[in-house]
Amino acid sequence: MGSTAQPLAVPQPRAIAPLPTRRAPRPSNVTLKFTMALTGTVFALFVLVHMIGNLKVYTGAANFDDYAHWLRTLAEPLLPYEGALWIFRIVLLAGLVAHVGASAILVVRARRARGRFRRTGMNWRRLPATLMPWTGVVLLVFIVLHILDLTTGTRPIAPQSFEPATETTSHAFANLVASFERWPMALFYIVVMVMLGLHLVHGLWSLVTDFGVSGRRLRQVWAAVALIFAAVVMLGNITIPVAVLAGWVS
Template sequence: MMSSQIDDDRRMSTRSLPRIGAIEGVDPAVLERGRVSTPSAPLPPKPQEVRPPVRPPTWFVKTTAAVTGILLALFVSIHMIGNIKVYAGPESFNSYAHWLRVVGYPLLPEMSLLWVVRFVMAGAIIAHIWSTLLIRHRGAKHRGKQRSPLLRAGSIISRLMLITGLVLMVFIIIHILDLTTGHMNGTFLSPTAEQSFAYENLINSFSRPLFAVIYAFSMLALAAHLIHGLWLVAADLGVTGRRTRAVWRIAAYIVGIAVAAINMSIPLAVQIGVLA
């Protein structure tokens, strides 16, 4: 009898509990399992990492490298065409050099064209160096310290772009001091208002074997730099067509080899006596 009374009391106690949900602020699922507690607050979402935009944007840097590369390639190509006039003799070559100094005169001051070209090319060189080095830095940063062999450049020419660029920078300085200002040419003849001595200065410079070798070696670096540089222009400007890229590659080889070969022939012709 005593145990029966205890069981009845337990059942009555259970029926007297409020139904699920009757207590405010109580999680029904917890109450059903016999534990009364307030629902835990949801965890706040993790804030997404917002990276600041890259300045300047990569597309702008690549476009700068491509446009300045095209300008520099056009300049060396036109310069090469002018150099061919040396084979026509001193009168033809000196007349061409003198015309560059006085073109536009008297409407424009003398040497206006030369100074415009010099400023444009100087700006193009600075922008080209800045953009290509920035692209190289960002690429190395994204690759990290451990570089996969699959990410290495695919050709020797592409791996030597930095070296050939440095060689060309040194050559530009030497070339200016040799044939423009005459500081590295002891027999340099300064031009006058009526005449240029570009032919004589060129012959005197390339008659020195060291300067002939420096010029020829620099032209090899120029050929390698032009070939791969013009090929990179296609990628930087978003050229994706297979046939277009194939034609572009052929054109890069033609321009690079032609410019270097024609320019290299001049010191060789001086050394063997064809030009004197």
């Protein structure tokens, strides 16, 4: 009696469950970096123009006070007194919120991605980049104190002799000199300007990457521009408290 061969059972392939997909974070890192680059450009131009205006202190009290008064009456009568100044302040405040917010999100994401590992072998060229979050915090504190000192005249930050501006007069020169005659405030300003220089040199250098520039030659030229720009703003501002303490501006 012959036997019939049974067909071999062919195992069926098991269904493979699709790997879970992780949704891309919102806003994206590209968007955050572009936001920082754009607002950083605005702030870099602002500190340059602000430094140039501050250097008018060397032209004497009358010229410096006239410049401060002109800022408050700019675009009158189209705008009310201090109207243009408040527009600038609102734009800068919005940019500051966007800049700080984007920076904080990127720092948190970078630390989560890095985990417990830390970079080693850092050299001095990486110092501005390493210190960016810390110089940013110092500058944020300085902005608040600077406004309390020379804009609102809030004591004890501002000097006792602070006089607020009116619609007809400005006392910007006397207020500035009185503030920097206090050596702790002058020293604090100098230290912050060094922090600003470090923040600027790396921030401006990062613009070429954030805006998608990849040419080696252009990146080298821009690195030099960033260094010169940061040095000019830093040293230009530092000369003012030094001149006040030395008695050259009084």
